[in-house]
Amino acid sequence: MAMISLFFLFLRMGAFTFGGGIVMIGFLERELRDTGRLSTGEITDMIVYATAFPGPIAVNVSWLAGKKLAGRRGAVIAVLGTSLPPFLAILLLSHFLLSSLDTPSVSAFFLGASCAVAVIIGQVVYGMAKITVMDGWKDFSAFLLVVVLLMGLKLSPFLALGGGLALRLALGVKGK
Amino acid sequence: MIGELFILALTFMKIGLGAFGGGLATIPFIHYELVVSRPWLTERGFAEVVSLAQMTPGPIAVNAATFVGYRIAGFAGSAVATASVIGAPLAVIIAVTWLLSKTTGRWKEGTKKVQKALRPVVTGMLFTAFWMVLRPIIQDKRLWLLTGGLWAATKFPLFKRFPQLLLLGAGVAGYLLF
Structure with a gap:
């Protein structure tokens, strides 16, 4: 899988998963299992690892899925993709909110x-x-x-x- | 500045390492680190961060890191805090998956057991998080009504699919009523 499409896949996931990790797993199943990139067993294993160890589930799953799809570099790209939308959204909001939070x-x-x-x-x-x-x-x-x-x-x-x-x-x- | 960034990094690494069982179960950790241990958020500010995190995409721990980091030390603060909350648990997962790949199936069984044992623990965290959000609401009868109405509204499939619409609606109702 090309790095650039990997990045955009996880970027989309990061941008549209309101409500956290569990919602993301549905997205992953649609995008990766139904297209044959990952098997049901592989996804189940990832969920076990992501929930048995600390860290936001979305980030953990991105790391594990990215690694499976395209090695360690893929894992880094996937985590960047998932984390960027929430980071930018809050950054923008805090910039405006900080001045008006007390109104x-x-x-x-x-x-x-x-x-x-x-x-x-x-x-x-x-x-x-x-x-x-x-x-x-x-x-x-x-x-x-x-x-x-x-x-x-x-x-x-x-x-x-x-x-x-x-x-x-x-x-x-x-x-x- | 460097000192602040260092404390930010340390605090959010801790929060990241406590983030078992997904976003909402992290709330007691965020509360303990940012309201009880450090004077970074008031109770009201904490409630606002939780609401804000539910309205924006991404895990609540990541959202809280970006927001509080920005408030304490600007852009550098938000970048450091966000990288810390993501990086510390990733380091754990990298180490553990590496170890698991070197060992036999028994360790994998162990991981499954830990995951199962964590379920009631995470439920306890969630229950505490629920109480933290509910406590200020209990003091105001008008909020009881709004909460009851919102509970009924979740029966509609639209709000089930897009919970952030429920939040926006509740916010607008709050703006109009109070």
Whole structure:
């Protein structure tokens, strides 16, 4: 795959994936699996790696897919392509917003928008909880520990993440 | 200036390394690093960054890095912060995929186990993020109404496909109402 078309493929992905990594995976399946460039198994493996390790899923997946398609140089090109649109969008906005952030009309706009953010996160939490937390006591214990450490004891999220992960692993995860 | 860039880089590397499980689950890390540990954002500024990140393309951690970096140290700050939030976790993934390619299938099974074990942990992060956004809303009854209306609006396929339309609509409603 030519570097330039690789760059534009990931640029498009970066520009149109509102709502983060999960949306991007659908895009990847359409653009790369359905055109035969990657197999379903390869895409599934990438998703496992991208979610088992830290970092924004979109960036991780771009790296892994770029590498598979065109080696290490392809990976760098892919990450640049995905990251450039969000970077430029915020750069432009912050330039204008910084001067008007404290005006009443802008803060009223953001107050309204935060209600929509709450709705969106609420629905994501509910969807995740249905497949994990409500599915068994082991998952529920790890969930509860994270929430107590974070919201109750107000510890650093790194400790909460480590604690929850350690507890869940100690309780035993089925293979497969 | 150099000192500021250094602290920006360090802070956003940390946020990048905490970004397990996708954009929204990063919110508690962003809050802890930028509101609790450093005086870079107020609670209100934090809520605005989260909304802004949902309206623009890209992962929220990357959006927050560009925005806060720009505010602290201009263009150089935004470039350094964005590169840090992307670069630190990429270094981890490069190292780990290299290690995995040198070892046998058992390690791959281990990766799958970690991914599964992370699910309820990420749900806990998301729940906390939900509470962080909801807390200021609870204090104002007018916002309850707006939130309820928006929840109903998500039943329409249009808003399901383009969540940023929901945000824009909510913002305009906020502008008109408050």
